[in-house]
Amino acid sequence: MSKTVVVYHSGYGHTKVVAEAVARGAEAALIAIDANGDIAEADWEALDAADAIVFGTPTYMGNVSWQFKKFADATSKIWYTRGWQDKVFGGFTNSASPSGDKQVALIALQTLASQHGGIWVSLGQLPSNTKAATNLDPNTLGGSVGLLTRSPADASVEEVPQGDLQTAEHYGKRVADIASKLR
Ligand SMILES: Cc1cc2nc3c(=O)[nH]c(=O)nc-3n(C[C@H](O)[C@H](O)[C@H](O)COP(=O)(O)O)c2cc1C
Numbered sequence: 001m002s003k004t005v006v007v008y009h010s011g012y013g014h015t016k017v018v019a020e021a022v023a024r025g026a027e028a029a030l031i032a033i034d035a036n037g038d039i040a041e042a043d044w045e046a047l048d049a050a051d052a053i054v055f056g057t058p059t060y061m062g063n064v065s066w067q068f069k070k071f072a073d074a075t076s077k078i079w080y081t082r083g084w085q086d087k088v089f090g091g092f093t094n095s096a097s098p099s100g101d102k103q104v105a106l107i108a109l110q111t112l113a114s115q116h117g118g119i120w121v122s123l124g125q126l127p128s129n130t131k132a133a134t135n136l137d138p139n140t141l142g143g144s145v146g147l148l149t150r151s152p153a154d155a156s157v158e159e160v161p162q163g164d165l166q167t168a169e170h171y172g173k174r175v176a177d178i179a180s181k182l183r
């Protein structure tokens with residue numbers, strides 16, 4: 001069994017719900033980046049020990065949150081020593097609009113993983129994009145690079161679409177399974 005860690009920031013709780021779903025699928029530990037963009041020393045050790053790391057961030061102003069970016073910049077010391085070389089990586093972002101420039105944030109996560117010499121895991125699911133598709137269906141946002149989820153601007157944290165959460169669980173399992181195969 002591989003060790004997977006989901007490290008995420010969530011300003012208002014919606015991305016946290018998605019992170020929990022990814023972690024359920026991956027049987028992963030969860031690390032929350034705090035409101036100052038920091039994680040604890042023990043969290044850095046857990047990331048170093050992981051076979052797979054999944055990054056999560058809300059999309060804010062068409063990119064990752066500044067707290068996630070602070071975390072990303074803090075990984076530069078690890079980058080320098082190639083500490084995360086050949087780990088498996090995945091990523092997700094949540095935002096209010098169906099597009100909302102989520103892809104920009106997701107590509108930032110993929111780029112971070114690539115800077116570390118990681119092996120990036122795509123979503124691996126067909127989109128639900130017919131007229132009949134509803135919020136209960138998987139991958140209604142049609143992601144492929146990684147996981148995209150949506151919580152409308154007036155949605156509570158309980159209202160993150162069930163289809164998106166199922167997609168998140170599926171993606172978490174995919175990342176963990178691939179990490180197990182590569183171990
Ligand atoms: C500062 C800020 C910027 C935002 N920018 C975007 C955006 O570019 N695109 C979008 O679709 N939603 C945007 N939103 C909406 C959030 O992505 C959405 O509310 C999301 O669920 C927040 O996740 P969180 O509860 O984990 O913080 C923004 C929200 C905030 C607070």
